[in-house]
Structures are given as structure tokens and as C-alpha cells.
Amino acid sequence: MSKKSEITNVYKKKISKLKKHNKLYFDNDNPEISDAEFDHLKKEILDLEKKNIFLRKLNLNNNLVGAAPSNKFKKIKHIKPMLSLSNAFSSNDIKDFMSKINNFLNIKDKNIELSSEPKIDGISASLIYENGILVKGLSRGDGVTGEDILNNLKTIKGIPNKIIDDDMPPLLEIRGEIFIGKKDFNSIKGNFANPRNAAGGSLRQKNSEETAKIPLQYFAYGLGAIEPMVFKTQSEFLDQIKKWGFKINPLVKIVKDLNEIQDQYSYIDSIRSSLDYDIDGLVFKVNDLKLQSRLGNTSNSPRWAIAYKFSAEKAFSKINDIIIQVGRTGAITPVAKVEPVTVGGVVVSNATLHNEDEIKRKDIRINDIIQIQRAGDVIPQVVSVDFSKRKKDSKKFIFPEKCLCGAITEKEINKSTKKEDSVRRCLRGYECDFIAKEKLKHIVSKDAFNIDGLGKKVIDQFWSLNLIKRPSDIFNIDYKKINNLEGWGKLSINNLRKAVEKSKNIELDRFIYSIGIRHIGQENGKILASFFKTINKFSDLFNKKKRKKILENLVNLDGIGEIQIYSIDNFFNNENNISILEKLIEKLNIKKFKAQNKKGKFSNKTIMFTGGFEKMSRSEAKSLVESNGGKVLGTVTKKLNYFVIGNSKPTKKKIEKAKELNIKILKENDWYKILDL
Ligand code: IVH
Numbered sequence: 001m002s003k004k005s006e007i008t009n010v011y012k013k014k015i016s017k018l019k020k021h022n023k024l025y026f027d028n029d030n031p032e033i034s035d036a037e038f039d040h041l042k043k044e045i046l047d048l049e050k051k052n053i054f055l056r057k058l059n060l061n062n063n064l065v066g067a068a069p070s071n072k073f074k075k076i077k078h079i080k081p082m083l084s085l086s087n088a089f090s091s092n093d094i095k096d097f098m099s100k101i102n103n104f105l106n107i108k109d110k111n112i113e114l115s116s117e118p119k120i121d122g123i124s125a126s127l128i129y130e131n132g133i134l135v136k137g138l139s140r141g142d143g144v145t146g147e148d149i150l151n152n153l154k155t156i157k158g159i160p161n162k163i164i165d166d167d168m169p170p171l172l173e174i175r176g177e178i179f180i181g182k183k184d185f186n187s188i189k190g191n192f193a194n195p196r197n198a199a200g201g202s203l204r205q206k207n208s209e210e211t212a213k214i215p216l217q218y219f220a221y222g223l224g225a226i227e228p229m230v231f232k233t234q235s236e237f238l239d240q241i242k243k244w245g246f247k248i249n250p251l252v253k254i255v256k257d258l259n260e261i262q263d264q265y266s267y268i269d270s271i272r273s274s275l276d277y278d279i280d281g282l283v284f285k286v287n288d289l290k291l292q293s294r295l296g297n298t299s300n301s302p303r304w305a306i307a308y309k310f311s312a313e314k315a316f317s318k319i320n321d322i323i324i325q326v327g328r329t330g331a332i333t334p335v336a337k338v339e340p341v342t343v344g345g346v347v348v349s350n351a352t353l354h355n356e357d358e359i360k361r362k363d364i365r366i367n368d369i370i371q372i373q374r375a376g377d378v379i380p381q382v383v384s385v386d387f388s389k390r391k392k393d394s395k396k397f398i399f400p401e402k403c404l405c406g407a408i409t410e411k412e413i414n415k416s417t418k419k420e421d422s423v424r425r426c427l428r429g430y431e432c433d434f435i436a437k438e439k440l441k442h443i444v445s446k447d448a449f450n451i452d453g454l455g456k457k458v459i460d461q462f463w464s465l466n467l468i469k470r471p472s473d474i475f476n477i478d479y480k481k482i483n484n485l486e487g488w489g490k491l492s493i494n495n496l497r498k499a500v501e502k503s504k505n506i507e508l509d510r511f512i513y514s515i516g517i518r519h520i521g522q523e524n525g526k527i528l529a530s531f532f533k534t535i536n537k538f539s540d541l542f543n544k545k546k547r548k549k550i551l552e553n554l555v556n557l558d559g560i561g562e563i564q565i566y567s568i569d570n571f572f573n574n575e576n577n578i579s580i581l582e583k584l585i586e587k588l589n590i591k592k593f594k595a596q597n598k599k600g601k602f603s604n605k606t607i608m609f610t611g612g613f614e615k616m617s618r619s620e621a622k623s624l625v626e627s628n629g630g631k632v633l634g635t636v637t638k639k640l641n642y643f644v645i646g647n648s649k650p651t652k653k654k655i656e657k658a659k660e661l662n663i664k665i666l667k668e669n670d671w672y673k674i675l676d677l
Pocket of ligand 1: 082083084085117118119120121122123124176177221222283301302305307
């Protein structure tokens with residue numbers, strides 16, 4: 001082993017030890033080592049970093065040392081969730097964004113004004129003013145619930161404590177990005193890998209006097225809650241809050257079409273390095289707030305905004321090997337093992353090659369010199385091969401036809417396009433150990449059973465010790481066997497036991513998502529749960545005859561199509577899957593699905609559309625129904641409450657069927673009346 005890798009190993013061990021004790025101390029309030037030992041460990045890490053600068057680039061010490069993250073802050077629910085932004089990486093992506101907006105709003109041949117703003121690479125925060133007085137200050141947290149960091153935010157220069165203006169709305173929530181200037185960062189750098197980590201660390205100090213020592217700055221960029229609404233546009237909002245004393249980014253600009261967007265993007269990219277703060281792209285937001293509200297949100301991000309990211313960081317390296325990985329759906333993904341190289345401050349040694357076709361298309365081979373790119377949190381990718389550096393004796397890469405388990409893999413024929421899939425799959429499900437392990441990792445993950453302390457590494461460890469092989473084993477862990485394992489103390493075992501117990505109470509939609517039927521993600525999990533309501537009804541799928549009937553009915557659900565139905569059938573046609581599920585269900589208390597009874601005009605009502613409307617797109621109509629508590633159906637059934645006929649090209653057959661079944665019919669104008677349009 002080289003000296004460098006020895007040092008790295010020692011360093012990594014110390015970091016994971018520190019992580020463990022950090023958690024014990026700050027989160028569990030139950031330290032296992034003395035403060036002096038803790039400090040000593042920290043010092044050892046810092047000393048190692050000082051002597052070996054390359055360690056910092058590993059980016060492992062993300063504000064672990066110096067600014068220990070704490071969950072001692074009071075948790076407060078955001079008035080409105082703090083969402084994230086969807087990303088664009090090319091002008092084509094922006095074009096798509098613009099046409100989606102136009103389609104959704106059913107606006108043709110008109111340019112929609114956008115507010116262009118630098119995307120500051122910092123930490124977001126929310127400031128709540130009641131009658132002009134700053135009363136709450138929250139971190140983003142998980143987007144739904146934030147932490148009360150008011151005292152820390154108050155230490156930041158330029159955040160007004162009090163606004164005096166007769167026109168001040170009684171409730172105003174300002175959202176903004178907190179950051180450290182590049183120059184300031186260089187003078188305090190010490191223990192942080194980059195300015196963003198430094199800002200995050202200082203903002204979450206328990207003692208606000210510590211925060212005050214760090215030169216934090218901020219830019220306000222958005223409106224959270226407001227009562228009453230007094231603004232018409234984003235630009236009017238920004239101008240007004242600037243007058244109230246908030247800091248606004250000076251590079252904000254209104255743009256009107258693709259050319260202006262591209263010009264502004266190129267311009268800001270060109271001056272980016274001269275700015276004193278890090279930006280990682282531009283945010284484009286629909287300027288008109290009424291249009292913003294019509295566009296609304298998807299589950300994670302607003303439809304009215306997009307982050308146009310600056311191009312990804314690239315680097316050259318050499319492919320040492322190409323291996324395959326097996327995913328939970330059996331998909332075989334080739335991965336390039338590359339000579340470790342730093343891309344955008346992070347050391348990369350693996351890069352995805354996507355699939356067999358991609359390797360063929362780019363003619364990627366072992367020993368090639370390749371260019372790698374890493375954009376944000378995306379897995380690094382191989383962009384291209386430098387053919388001039390290829391040796392004469394290099395051989396084409398032959399893609400393995402077998403899974404790691406030894407079984408022959410297959411390319412399926414896509415149900416709708418009838419074309420061969422580009423992904424090879426192992427079709428053995430739980431019979432393949434590699435798939436089974438990945439399925440377990442999915443089951444314990446955050447959006448599924450969410451079992452704290454049972455991460456991917458622990459699943460690997462428990463698997464090799466024969467402690468967990470099938471989902472039901474999670475609820476039968478022999479804790480005595482863990483007792484002697486490295487890294488497991490009394491406290492962590494106890495915590496795991498508690499987390500496992502807690503996860504037994506699970507909602508039906510989460511359960512359906514957890515079991516990992518292909519093409520059934522979180523959204524579909526919800527749709528199916530609202531259809532089945534109870535685990536008993538869901539279990540009818542285990543029975544072949546009943547399944548056939550159920551699947552016929554599922555066609556009526558908006559969002560469930562042929563692909564999903566085929567996939568569900570396929571999953572339950574496998575006896576092994578059924579017996580695994582039966583054993584799992586026995587251990588659980590699966591809660592009945594409770595519809596989020598959104599109150600509104602369409603509470604508990606089902607609606608179906610045919611034909612197009614003049615004033616809105618089908619998507620907007622659907623989103624209006626859903627935000628008012630109703631459900632949109634895809635076929636005419638007896639259960640349907642309203643059948644709405646748009647003037648543009650309605651389907652005659654459907655109208656006849658609706659009439660036959662005596663369903664209440666609304667014409668385009670009746671529809672607008674219901675909506676008060
Ligand atoms: S608007 C619904 N504007 O980027 C989210 N965000 O990925 C609306 N950010 O969490 C966000 N500068 O922390 C917006 N000018 C800007 C921004 C900005 C930085 C951050 C913000 C947000 C993240 C979204």
C-alpha cells in the first residue's frame with residue numbers, strides 16, 4: 001500500500017469515529033468518550049489535514065470539526081414548504097421549460113417575462129416578520145420543518161430586525177441565501193472544505209456568539225408566506241424589499257425570450273470568477289406572481305422556476321477497470337474504475353457508463369484516457385475518450401452477458417415502443433443475492449421504512465453475517481450477535497432496536513413503495529394505496545384470479561398505465577415474491593390509507609375531461625381538481641361525478657358513454673363558472 005493510501009485509511013477511520021461520537025454527543029446526548037478524548041480526536045484529524053493537504057479534498061470533514069452540527073434547535077414547521085428547483089443544463093432544457101410553461105397555461109405565441117437571478121451557492125433560510133418585526137428565523141431543514149436559528153440569523157449584518165412602513169403587510173416571509181464571501185472564507189478557512197460548508201457550519205452553531213464571529217452575508221431572493229398579497233411581480237417584490245432594507249443581488253435582471261436568457265447566462269458565467277461569492281448557475285422565475293400561482297408546484301419543485309446550471313466540472317483520468325453493478329430491479333450498470341482524480345473539489349474514483357449501448361457508442365475501453373464530468377450531486381459520468389492516447393493493442397470492451405450471480409441477463413422488449421431495452425437485466429429477483437441485497441437497501445431507505453442506523457453499509461455487513469437475507473429478517477435481528485461487532489456499542493444497538501420497532505407502523509402507500517415493484521415509485525404508491533385502502537385488499541393481488549379483476553380496474557386510475565399494470569402482474573406472478581411479502585406483512589402494522597382530505601370544491605369528487613379548453617391546459621385543469629380535493633379519472637365509470645367537455649376535439653364515444661351512465665356533464669363554460677373564472 002502506498003504511503004498516501006495508508007494515511008487516507010487512518011484519516012478515514014478517525015473521521016468515522018468522530019462522526020459516531022458527534023452523533024452520540026449532539027444528537028443522542030449520550031457521549032461514550034470524555035470531552036478531552038473527543039477534543040483530542042478532533043485535533044488529530046486537523047493535524048493530519050494540515051500535514052496532508054490532499055485529505056481536505058476528500059471532502060469528508062464537512063463541518064464535522066469546529067462546527068459540530070446539532071439537532072438541539074427547536075423544530076418549527078414552515079408556513080409553506082421550502083421546495084427545491086429543477087435543473088437545466090443546456091439551452092434545450094430551457095426551451096423545454098419555456099414550452100412546458102406555455103403549454104400548462106395554454107398561452108401561445110407570447111413571451112412570458114422571467115426574472116433572472118444568480119443562484120447563490122449557500123444555505124437557505126426563512127425570515128418571518130409580523131407587523132414589521134422579525135419574529136422567526138428558520139433553516140430549510142427537510143423543506144417541511146426547519147430549525148429555529150433566529151438568534152444566529154440576527155447576527156448577520158443587513159438582516160433587518162424591524163421594518164417601519166405603514167404599508168408593511170402584517171405577515172411577511174422573506175427567503176434568502178446565507179453565504180460567506182470568498183475573501184472572508186480564505187481568511188477563516190481553517191477547518192472547512194469550501195465556503196458553503198463554512199456558512200452551514202457557522203449558521204448551525206448552538207451558541208450565536210460563535211456565529212457572530214463569522215462574517216456571514218446574505219441575499220434575499222424570494223417570497224414565502226404573505227398576508228395580504230401586495231405584490232404583482234417578483235421584480236416589484238425585490239424592489240420593495242430592497243427599500244425595506246434587505247440585501248438584493250445586484251445582478252438580477254428581467255429577460256423576455258430564449259436569446260436574452262442565453263445572453264444573460266453567458267454574461268454571468270463570464271464574470272462568475274470575479275464575484276466575491278460562489279454561484280452555481282442562474283435561477284429563472286416567471287415574473288408574474290399570478291402566473292406563478294396558476295403554475296403551482298410538482299411534488300418537489302415549482303413549475304414556475306428553473307435553475308440553469310453552469311457547465312459541469314471536468315477532468316481527465318485513466319480507466320483501470322470496468323466492472324458491473326446490479327441494481328434492485330436487476331438492471332446491470334457498468335461502472336468505470338478510474339485513477340482517482342479531483343473534479344470540482346471532490347476525489348472521484350468511479351464513474352458511471354450507463355449501459356452497454358453507451359459503451360459501444362463511445363467505444364470506451366479499459367486503459368483509455370477519458371474525460372469525466374461531475375455536475376452537482378449527480379454521479380460522475382464519462383464524457384469522452386481521448387483516442388489519440390489509446391495504445392495499439394487496446395481491445396474492445398466485451399460486455400458481460402452474465403449477472404454477478406452467474407445467471408444470463410436479458411434485454412427486455414419495451415411494452416409500448418416494442419423496441420429492445422438498452423439495459424440488461426438479471427431477472428431472478430430475490431433469487432439473485434446481488435438484487436436481494438439492493439432490495440433490502442431500498443426497503444430500509446428514507447422514503448421507505450426509514451430505519452435509522454440501518455444504512456447501506458450495515459445491510460452489507462448484516463448480509464455477510466447472515467443476519468438479514470429477506471425483508472422479514474429485519475424484524476428478527478439477533479441483537480446478541482451484533483454486540484461483539486466493531487462499531488456497535490450498547491447505545492447504537494438500542495437505537496437500532498428502537499428504530500426497527502418504530503418502522504413496523506407503516507402507512508400503506510409507503511409499504512407499497514417499499515416492496516420495490518418496478519415502475520411503482522412514491523407517487524404510484526400513493527395512487528395504489530388510495531385505491532386499495534387496506535393491506536387486506538392489497539393482498540388480494542396475491543391471488544391469481546382476483547388479481548386479474550383488480551388489474552382491469554386499475555386502468556381507471558389516472559397515473560397507472562399499461563407499463564405499471566404489466567409490472568405489478570409480473571411481480572405477483574412470482575411465488576417467491578408473494579411468500580416473502582406474506583412473511584413481512586406478518587411482522588407489521590400497516591396503517592389504513594387515509595386520503596389527505598384536501599378541502600375544496602371537489603372534495604371526494606371524481607372528474608373526467610375530454611377535449612381541450614381555451615383558457616387552460618389539461619394539466620392545469622387536473623392540478624386545479626387535485627388542489628381542490630378531487631381526483632381525475634381516465635375512463636368513464638359509474639363512479640364518476642362530473643364529465644367535463646372542452647370545446648376542442650372532444651371524444652364522441654366518451655360523451656355517449658357518460659350520457660348512457662347518467663353522469664353530470666359540464667360544458668367548457670360551466671367548468672369556468674365552477675372555478676369562478
Ligand atoms: S428560488 C422553490 N432563487 O437554490 C425554490 N433559490 O435548489 C425557490 N438559491 O433552496 C428557490 N439562489 O437555497 C431561488 N436566487 C435564488 C437562489 C436560490 C440560491 C438556492 C435556494 C434553494 C436552492 C434550490
